[in-house]
Amino acid sequence: MMDSSASAGAADFSPFDSLLLLSFGGPEKPDDVLPFLKNVTAGRGIPDERLIEVGEHYYSFGGRSPINDQNRQLIAALEADLERREVDVPLYWGNRNWEPYIDDTLRRIHADGHRNVGVITTSAYSSYSSCRQYREDLGMALEKLHAEGIDLTVDKIRQYYNHPGFVSASADNVEAALRAVGAGTGTKVLFVTHSIPQTMQEASEVGTPGYLRQHEDLMRTIISEVSERLGRIVEGELVFCSRSGPPTQQWLEPDINDRMAELKAEGISGVVAAPIGFVSDHMEVKFDLDTEARQTASELDLDYYRAATVGTSEAFVSGLVDLLAERAAELRGETPAVPVGGSLPACSPGSGACAVDCCIGKFDRPVAPVWPATASGIG
Ligand SMILES: CC1=C(CCC(=O)O)c2cc3nc(cc4[nH]c(cc5[nH]c(cc1n2)c(C)c5CCC(=O)O)c(CCC(=O)O)c4C)C(CCC(=O)O)=C3C
Numbered sequence: 001m002m003d004s005s006a007s008a009g010a011a012d013f014s015p016f017d018s019l020l021l022l023s024f025g026g027p028e029k030p031d032d033v034l035p036f037l038k039n040v041t042a043g044r045g046i047p048d049e050r051l052i053e054v055g056e057h058y059y060s061f062g063g064r065s066p067i068n069d070q071n072r073q074l075i076a077a078l079e080a081d082l083e084r085r086e087v088d089v090p091l092y093w094g095n096r097n098w099e100p101y102i103d104d105t106l107r108r109i110h111a112d113g114h115r116n117v118g119v120i121t122t123s124a125y126s127s128y129s130s131c132r133q134y135r136e137d138l139g140m141a142l143e144k145l146h147a148e149g150i151d152l153t154v155d156k157i158r159q160y161y162n163h164p165g166f167v168s169a170s171a172d173n174v175e176a177a178l179r180a181v182g183a184g185t186g187t188k189v190l191f192v193t194h195s196i197p198q199t200m201q202e203a204s205e206v207g208t209p210g211y212l213r214q215h216e217d218l219m220r221t222i223i224s225e226v227s228e229r230l231g232r233i234v235e236g237e238l239v240f241c242s243r244s245g246p247p248t249q250q251w252l253e254p255d256i257n258d259r260m261a262e263l264k265a266e267g268i269s270g271v272v273a274a275p276i277g278f279v280s281d282h283m284e285v286k287f288d289l290d291t292e293a294r295q296t297a298s299e300l301d302l303d304y305y306r307a308a309t310v311g312t313s314e315a316f317v318s319g320l321v322d323l324l325a326e327r328a329a330e331l332r333g334e335t336p337a338v339p340v341g342g343s344l345p346a347c348s349p350g351s352g353a354c355a356v357d358c359c360i361g362k363f364d365r366p367v368a369p370v371w372p373a374t375a376s377g378i379g
C-alpha cells in the first residue's frame, strides 16, 4: 500500500490545482433517453433495432440511469478522502454523453481560476471505449475551449485495473459473494465485463497488454487471493455482456447467458456473477446482469448471485486518490512507487509507456493528455 501521507501533513497534489471525475453519463428522465443514446452512438454504427431495445432497458427503469447518482456518491467519497489527507484541491464532474458535459465543466474550472486538471475516469481497463475515447473527449474539449481563448492543461491517472486499491476491493466483493452463497463445489465465478468489438480488442494490444489480458490477469489475481482466504480452490472464468453492433461484426465472447446454458449442461449448479469490468451498478449491471442474466439463470434452474461492484468502497476510493498523488509526483519529476497487484506492469502513464497511437479509433481526433511513445512500447 502506498503511504497516504496523512500523518505527515497535507499530501502534495501540485501541479494539479483542480481535479475532474470524468465519466460516461446517463439519462436522468424519460425525455433524456433518446438524446442520450444519440450522443453515445453518434458515428458508431449501432443498428436502430439495438437502440430501440436499449432505450427500453432505460424506460423499464423509469428513464433514469443509476450512473449519475453513483458518480455523485463517488465524488462525495473522494472529497471525504481528500479532506482526510488535508488536500485542498477542488473536485469537479464531467461526462462524455450527458450533463454536465466535459467542455462545460472545463469552462467552469477555468472560470474558477484553475489551470491544471488531474483527471480520474470511471474505466479501469485499456481500450478505445474505456481509455482513448476519454482522452479524445478531453482533446476535443480543449480544442474547442482554445478557440474561445481558454487554455487549460489536463493529465490523467493510469488505467487502474491492477492498482492494489481496485484489486483488493474487487477481491473483497468476490469473497463476500462466495461467503453469502455458502458455496462449496459446483459453483463457478463468472467474471463479467463489457464485450467490445474484436477490432477494438486488437487496437488495445498495440500499446498495452490489451483489454482481454488485463481482465484475465485481474481474474487470476482475485482467484488466487480469494482461494487463499477461503481455504479452497475457487473456480472462475471470464464472460461478457452488453454486446451491441451488427451481428456481422465479431465481438468478444462468450456472452454470459450462452455460457450459463453450457455450464448447466456441464453440471454446474450455480454461478456468482462478478462484474469486474464496471465500477458501479449502472445500467449494464442493473439490466444485463440483475435483470437479463438473472432471468436466464432462473430459466436454466441455476443458482445466481451477483457480486458487488467496487462502488464507493474505501480501498477503491483511497486507491484513486493514491493514483492522483502518484501522477502528480511523476509530473513534478519525481519517481513515486507505482504499485501493482497481478503479473502485468502498471499501465501508462505510471510506466510512461502508452504509445501516442495506443487504442487508436477510427477518427483522426486530438487527444489529451498526449504521452510520447517510448522504447518499451508496452504499458
Ligand atoms: C468497454 C465499455 C465500457 C466499460 C468502460 C466504461 O465504463 O467506460 C462501457 C460502459 C458503459 N456503456 C454505457 C452505455 C452504453 N454503451 C453503448 C455502446 C457501447 N459500449 C461499448 C463499450 C463499453 N461501454 C461499446 C464498444 C459500444 C458500442 C458503440 C461504440 O463503439 O462506442 C451504448 C449504445 C447502445 C448499445 O449498443 O448498448 C450505451 C447506451 C454506460 C452507461 C450505463 C448507464 O447509463 O448506466 C457505461 C458506463
Ligand SMILES: [Fe+2]
Residues within 6 Å of the ligand: 194
Ligand atoms: Fe457501453
